[in-house]
Amino acid sequence: MIFVTGGAFQGKTEFVKEHFNIQEQEIVDGCLCEYHKIYHARVINHFEGLLLRLLKENKSVSKVIEDLLWENKNAIIISTEIGCGLVPVDTFEREYRETVGRSCCQIVKNANQVYRVHCGIATKIYDSGNS
């Protein structure tokens, strides 16, 4: 598994397409796609959006992540880095960013490589050496 993060609109998707030679049709959008598609897609974009949908629909985030880690071990997961502002007043927003943080830590634990993209420049911040 490969995990790519960084702020919004920093060129994460472009980096993934170029660096891993990915075609548009190999990418699913976590904000919109049918859930079953994440288990087969080469790239899952907007992982943070997927988590938002799951929370709003009261679905089990931990079950989806567990299945994802099991069924799609070679996926490239792109997630916007959030949670770097003040703690939100709204309870749901607090739960959401907490969920994104914990879930991304879980993905990273299972990732071979982690990249962080800043202004279009990707820095590899982790490499397990097994990829």
Next chain:
Amino acid sequence: MIVLITGGSASGKSEYGENLAVKLSKAEKKTYIATMYPYGDETLQKIQRHKEMRKGKGFETLECFCGLKNIDTNNSTVLLECMSNLLANELYREEGAKDKALEEIMTGIQKLGKETVNLIIISNEVFGDITASNSEMLEYIRLLGRINLEIGKMADVICEVVYSIPIFHKGVIK
């Protein structure tokens, strides 16, 4: 050694800090300075989660909501968690230093820096999203920024934790 650890919400900075304290400490005592004031279910749950996470790692816990300089941590490895709560306490709690919060906190940090074997301070990344902030919130963010800068100057290591991965901005710990 003085280490400043920052990171966003749920980034894994606490777990990293705890493990670092265990790694850096030798025979001396390990002290965990807890700054979160317990109120409401959500904070109590948070405190409980942290207690369970550091269970078995050998920390003695000292609570400090305000007045860091009054705490006795002589010759121990200290993990202070976290600066964002300590600042909020000094600013908004009745016994807090209010407009002297920055000076109060830095006096405490300088004292700890001299007295401890290792001082690990956990702070937060709250500087990435200031659009919705009113002037009080902005002042809080400004002060936390100042504190991070001042501690950063004293620190041997500045480490930002991104989803459990440490990124070193000053010094390095292998």
